[in-house]
């Protein structure tokens with residue numbers, strides 16, 4: 180267990196108690212705040228900093244599908260674009276909100292030696308994997324809607340990759356000179372799969388919505404990334420399973436829905452990678468929170 184929680188010990192100074200927001204320390208078996216609230220460190224090296232009822236995150240089956248799919252490299256061009264979006268001089272803490280298995284953040288940490296990292300995710304199966312994704316990564320179960328269990332102004336980098344966003348909390352935890360990197364799907368993302376299985380498609384006005392949500396940030400730049408991929412049936416099922424449909428259908432039901440499609444299947448990955456910085460003067464008020472899109 181000791182080696183797995185090394186990442187957690189590295190980043191504990193950035194964490195805050197989810198109950199009273201005070202600073203925390205690690206003991207041999209728990210994360211404990213100044214007021215004595217204690218949160219057990221799991222055998223796998225992660226900690227749950229949640230209060231009461233948390234939003235249900237991705238299921239174990241969805242996370243296994245995500246692990247297989249990302250591990251096969253299908254989204255590596257996206258990961259590369261995320262790494263490129265993080266300034267090479269970035270130093271301090273990088274936080275991946277809704278960071279899943281830690282795949283993206285681990286790659287960022289490998290490429291940017293000045294950063295340590297925290298994955299926040301509400302899914303235990305995801306965070307269990309994230310805890311072993313990189314030695315400089317601490318993994319924390321947290322519900323982004325309940326507020327981020329982080330101290331104010333601790334993050335040099337925040338990532339939001341196909342994940343829910345809490346703009347007000349992101350602004351609070353980001354340093355004034357920090358960057359927010361957001362990956363969102365475009366309406367063309369996986370269009371062939373979307374039409375075949377009747378997935379919820381990405382709404383055309385997503386970019387407009389993103390800009391509205393992040394009204395207290397300045398858009399520094401964005402790139403549209405589009406490339407073809409060929410997926411065998413297993414990978415096609417995983418791709419659907421690891422997205423929002425995975426909450427409603429299991430692998431067998433998804434495989435049945437894909438039966439009439441060619442195997443292997445050619446489809447298109449299409450995303451926008453955007454870099455934002457906090458607006459120096461504060462800017463107009465933004466809505467408190469909104470949900471990210473499908474993976």
Ligand SMILES: C[S@@+](CC[C@H](N)C(=O)[O-])C[C@H]1O[C@@H](n2cnc3c(N)ncnc32)[C@H](O)[C@@H]1O
Nearest residue numbers: 234236237277278279300301302322323340474
């Ligand atoms: C589509 S997945 C993306 C995961 C990861 N960013 C990636 O690209 O591999 C969305 C993630 O957000 C997590 N999630 C959903 N609601 C959340 C919430 N309220 N707070 C934190 N994480 C949440 C899910 O458990 C899931 O891991």
Ligand SMILES: [Zn+2]
Nearest residue numbers: 196199212216
């Ligand atoms: Zn406390």
